[in-house]
Amino acid sequence: MDDNKLLKLALDAGEIMLSSGAETHRVQDTMHRILSVNHPTGVEALAMSTFLIASVSSDTYGSLSLTRGIYNRSVNFGKICSVNEVSRAFVSGQLSLEKASMRLKEVNEASVYSPLTRIICSGVACAGFTLVLNGAIIDALAAFIFGLMIGVLLKYSRKSKLPYFFSCMIGGFIAGAGATVFHKIVPTAGVNMIIIGSIMPLLPGMTMTNSIRDIMEGHLISGTAKMVETLLIAFSIAGGVGFGITIWGS
Incomplete structure (x- = not known):
């Protein structure tokens, strides 16, 4: 599994949740579970009010870290629930990394109400x-x-x-x-x-x-x-x- 794509998936999930009004500990837990699929140990996930940090210890590349700023915040419980469903399906093996990324993109672009x-x-x-x-x-x-x-x-x-x-x-x-x-x-x-x-x-x-x-x-x-x-x-x-x-x- 590509570690860079895995880090991006975790950051995508964290960004959608944090910008939709999720609590910090919930965002961190979701990111940590996603990263732990390919890395049982050496995983770090940090969520703040305006930025995210995800880090894994890769055998191929060494330590990898990605950060992302959060610039838009609102309240959307529907998106939070959708991200939770995608993350659970990915962690349980029901979704591949590519399909999970596509699902998160659809969740992010979806508009529940006109x-x-x-x-x-x-x-x-x-x-x-x-x-x-x-x-x-x-x-x-x-x-x-x-x-x-x-x-x-x-x-x-x-x-x-x-x-x-x-x-x-x-x-x-x-x-x-x-x-x-x-x-x-x-x-x-x-x-x-x-x-x-x-x-x-x-x-x-x-x-x-x-x-x-x-x-x-x-x-x-x-x-x-x-x-x-x-x-x-x-x-x-x-x-x-x-x-x-x-x-x-x-």
Whole structure:
């Protein structure tokens, strides 16, 4: 079995999982199991928030190591489950190295939901959270509209490679300014309920959960980095909401 292709397979699996919101220890375990197929000993797999390292001890080439940077992160449990299925099939011998690589490529390029579906679901989620938090129907309607706008923002910000912190700040501004203007048009609408519901797609709940789990698992650097990322996103959202209220509230 080609060690270079094996290292690439492990990095491909780790990249898809880490960029889809998987925990650090889960990513490392998957990479380690893949590498152990051809190397029972001398295997190292390290996953951080923004990069991966895989290393094996080869009889032919000596020690081999590959690294890869992770530049895009989102939440996609479907891809994580698909990578787990491919890795289990490869480790058990049901898939060859070449077929496993092709399967991972298909998983990486697959799109579970269309952009329009994502945008609509963003609006529905915002309206639903507003109702759950005891908001009125008119508040949910406003949150639905602003949720659609934030969904469009997130879609095009990924295409334009806009840093997620700026996307959260702009999204917060849309929620704060939109809720304030909507309240002036409909005085019975609750500004707080509209804002809380509208910013739900932006909140870094998964990142915070993973940071705590990583710290508890002993991955202090990754856990701390994710915690800092969570705080920066929260500050960006709060800053955007405050700026929107300040501008349009006057």
